[in-house]
Amino acid sequence: MNKMKHILVCEDNEELIRKFSFEAIVVKTKNPEHVGHIGRVVEETNKVHCIELTIEDNLSGLNPLDDWKEVPLHIKAPRMGHFLDFVRVRHLLAPLSVRVFLNSGYEETYTDLQLMSSLGINCGLYFDENPINWKECTDLMDFVVYPKVPRATVEPFHYIITEYQPKETINFSGVYFNNPEKYLHIDKNENVALTAENLTAGKYLFNGVEQIQNIAENKAYKAYFQTWKKKFHKISACSACPAWRICGGFFENRLESNPGCREAFSELIDAADLHYNNKEKENEKQPQLCQL
Amino acid sequence: MANLLITQTCVRSCPYCFAKKHMDDNDREGMMNWKDFIYLVDFLEASGDRHVSLLGGEPTLHPEFPDYIVYLLERGFSVNTFTSGIMNEKRLRRLERVLAGANPDKISFVVNINDPLKSNYSETERVKCFLESFGHVSSPGYNMYRPKFEMGFLFDYINTYGMRKHLRLGLTHPIAGKKNAYIRLPEINQMIETLLSYEEYFIRFRVKAGLDCGFPLCVYTDEQLGKMYKISGGRLTFGCGPAVDIGPDMMVWCCFPLSDYHKKSIYDFNNMQELLEFYREKQMNIRTEVQGIFEECDTCHWREENMCDGGCLAHQLNNFVNEAPVRMPEVYQV
Ligand code: SF4
Ligand code: SF4
Ligand code: SF4
Numbered sequence: 001m002n003k004m005k006h007i008l009v010c011e012d013n014e015e016l017i018r019k020f021s022f023e024a025i026v027v028k029t030k031n032p033e034h035v036g037h038i039g040r041v042v043e044e045t046n047k048v049h050c051i052e053l054t055i056e057d058n059l060s061g062l063n064p065l066d067d068w069k070e071v072p073l074h075i076k077a078p079r080m081g082h083f084l085d086f087v088r089v090r091h092l093l094a095p096l097s098v099r100v101f102l103n104s105g106y107e108e109t110y111t112d113l114q115l116m117s118s119l120g121i122n123c124g125l126y127f128d129e130n131p132i133n134w135k136e137c138t139d140l141m142d143f144v145v146y147p148k149v150p151r152a153t154v155e156p157f158h159y160i161i162t163e164y165q166p167k168e169t170i171n172f173s174g175v176y177f178n179n180p181e182k183y184l185h186i187d188k189n190e191n192v193a194l195t196a197e198n199l200t201a202g203k204y205l206f207n208g209v210e211q212i213q214n215i216a217e218n219k220a221y222k223a224y225f226q227t228w229k230k231k232f233h234k235i236s237a238c239s240a241c242p243a244w245r246i247c248g249g250f251f252e253n254r255l256e257s258n259p260g261c262r263e264a265f266s267e268l269i270d271a272a273d274l275h276y277n278n279k280e281k282e283n284e285k286q287p288q289l290c291q292l
Numbered sequence: 293m294a295n296l297l298i299t300q301t302c303v304r305s306c307p308y309c310f311a312k313k314h315m316d317d318n319d320r321e322g323m324m325n326w327k328d329f330i331y332l333v334d335f336l337e338a339s340g341d342r343h344v345s346l347l348g349g350e351p352t353l354h355p356e357f358p359d360y361i362v363y364l365l366e367r368g369f370s371v372n373t374f375t376s377g378i379m380n381e382k383r384l385r386r387l388e389r390v391l392a393g394a395n396p397d398k399i400s401f402v403v404n405i406n407d408p409l410k411s412n413y414s415e416t417e418r419v420k421c422f423l424e425s426f427g428h429v430s431s432p433g434y435n436m437y438r439p440k441f442e443m444g445f446l447f448d449y450i451n452t453y454g455m456r457k458h459l460r461l462g463l464t465h466p467i468a469g470k471k472n473a474y475i476r477l478p479e480i481n482q483m484i485e486t487l488l489s490y491e492e493y494f495i496r497f498r499v500k501a502g503l504d505c506g507f508p509l510c511v512y513t514d515e516q517l518g519k520m521y522k523i524s525g526g527r528l529t530f531g532c533g534p535a536v537d538i539g540p541d542m543m544v545w546c547c548f549p550l551s552d553y554h555k556k557s558i559y560d561f562n563n564m565q566e567l568l569e570f571y572r573e574k575q576m577n578i579r580t581e582v583q584g585i586f587e588e589c590d591t592c593h594w595r596e597e598n599m600c601d602g603g604c605l606a607h608q609l610n611n612f613v614n615e616a617p618v619r620m621p622e623v624y625q626v
Contacts, residue, residue: 148334
């Protein structure tokens, strides 16, 4: 048993999945037809935390299937596609437990997420090697942070705003099932890694799913939690960044090629702070009644 | 209900055009983008308003016009579009396809129709094509800009295309600082006579007249008022805005004739109530300087009793455009 209660992230591989007995697992698939089936396979011995479906086409071309209703779902699509086609998909997605992520590298993504959120679809940005448009990103943050009417969530900003604590750090990689405090990644050969990137790069913690129960004693695992402290040993853009607490250097590797994260996330941390203080004030105002 | 101007260009150049000054003074290519549109829809919804009017220029020229309508419907809004009905075949067919399944109780068009005998042939034919497709969700609009005019064609259109039996009648007003055709004050009586010469048509075809803003009460005789009462279905008002127009640049103004007075950014307001309050106050201030279009307005008991607002302010403000600023600042363009 995994005492640390990690959630295991694996590929769409039935043989592998049948080997575990976890309280929660995330399965990544690229096959829309497989979503419902893989959900049922997981439930035989595990519990589904989420199925992550990556599609190559635009969201508006997707044909959600009936059996998707049974599973919590993340859909990663490059773009939303044409609005009128999206409206058709929207009606099919509405009854599902789904969050849709669009690629941050496309100019229109930032507006499309506003559209989707305003029409009740929980959604978010995902980041890959494509450059981020920080100006558009800041507009999207404003949209999320200062809503005029209730809307669906937009990640990772919604997560940051709601989880923010003035004296704590946040790791929003969890939105992408990539926070080692909560998720571990495993391949078909049972190699276990801290992150999806480490798994791809062959940087494994160990081999064998049964070892996960002793992960707290694993040296590489323990070392990971010290690494962020090392970032402050020398002056760097991230160590001097006011937004560090909510970002944790997520965009560190694109600081030179695609600068702008500091300004955008500094605005976001200010907004998160304001949001937190407002919430605190609201709580203060509530009169304490006796228990009935 | 706010008017969202999604374009600033038009396919016609009507002699009375109330949007002309605004279009001339602004970038004709300017169009409302999605982000601003979403902001405005949120703004209206937050104000408890689920009705919106789309205007231009010609709003159907916006490449996303059908998408905007669908978006509004998806958000639970009802949408009214002020259009000339002139669009090319491709656009018309696309609009038809997109709105095929839309709830007819949630969409409407006010088609501003000019006298076909005074319009060019191809324009008139395009309007007819539009009405063939959308007549059942359209009502005609007609702007009276001459004291004598022909209106029979409007009833023909209503009957031929199964249009809604409501005729929106606009009294044309001057645009301060611009030359446009409009009904001069001494011409109003003649205009009313012309209008009421169609009383029988209204009654026979059961069409109701909806009077736009700026009609003065005292220009009617009691007999005319009685007729107006009947053809308007008992809905007679003699008010003056604010109408509230919001442009593609997110600037707001009270109404087109006053588009250069007290222009503000939409971001200066938290909701429609604040915005309306602002323009009501401005109008009240202006009315302390000019009570109405006639000298009699100063002491008029109909005005005191809020039965008439004193006609369209644009008539009086137009007189102040070129004078030295000796009056209260509210009456001058800024
Ligand atoms: S916002 Fe940029 S500079 Fe600041 S911590 Fe994150 S990656 Fe580093
Ligand atoms: S000034 Fe009053 S009557 Fe004239 S157009 Fe504006 S709102 Fe209508
Ligand atoms: S307020 Fe002026 S326009 Fe209105 S009824 Fe009185 S005199 Fe006539």
